[in-house]
Amino acid sequence: MSLYQIMYISTVVGTVTPQQCAAIAQLSAINNQRDDVTGLLLFNSRRFLQVLEGPKAAVDRIFARIHADPRHRAVVKLREGPIATREFGQWAMAYDDPARPSDSLKNTVAALLEQAGPSTRAHFTGSADLHRPAA
Ligand SMILES: Cc1cc2nc3c(=O)[nH]c(=O)nc-3n(C[C@H](O)[C@H](O)[C@H](O)COP(=O)(O)O)c2cc1C
Known part of the structure; x- marks a missing residue:
């Protein structure tokens, strides 16, 4: 089956806590796996x-849901x-977690990008x- 890819950026509305990130990640993992959708969500x-x-239909459907989500804007x-092969073999999310301060976001992201092409990597x-931890 042919593969399709969307990359987008958006701005958070208000504040999103690590708990809320975990909730988004958990739901997304279930939904995306069911629809054979992989990728990476980074929150800085x-x-x-x-x-x-x-699959294009699944990617379009998920993107439409995400686009309408009031937790972010300026999507x-x-x-x-279309893409020939997946850049991400599985679904993943990387975000700041104060409970794991030694685990820098940059290192996490670098590890998740092992299969990704140069443009995605950049x-x-x-x-x-760009992330600067709060003082
Ligand atoms: C930045 C961001 C990324 C999201 N990524 C996904 C995702 O990859 N898959 C997913 O199913 N939901 C994702 N969501 C959640 C969806 O917006 C939506 O809340 C969820 O799919 C449930 O939709 P429903 O309430 O219409 O069933 C994301 C939300 C945000 C704010």
Whole structure:
């Protein structure tokens, strides 16, 4: 079956706690696995950056749900189109978790990007780099 990929960026509305991130991650893992959709959701406390990849109908359907989610705004597609192979073999989410302070977001993201191409890698490492932990 042919594969389709969407990459978008958005801005968080209000504050999203690590608990809320975990809830989004948990629900997404269940939904996306059911729909054969993989990818990465990165949250750096200001912005979301997400890649969704899988069968086009499923990717479009999930993106439409996400786009309507009031927890973020200014959802902008950075890239969209057919892909030959998946850049992410499974669903993953990376976000700041004060409970794991030694686990830097940058390192987590780097590990998740092992199979990703240079353009995707640049988007995600750039976004993880932008993060400045609160003093
Ligand atoms: C930044 C962000 C990314 C999300 N990513 C996904 C995702 O990959 N898969 C998913 O099923 N829901 C994701 N959600 C949650 C959806 O927006 C939505 O709340 C969820 O799919 C449940 O939809 P429903 O209430 O219409 O069933 C995300 C939400 C946000 C704010």
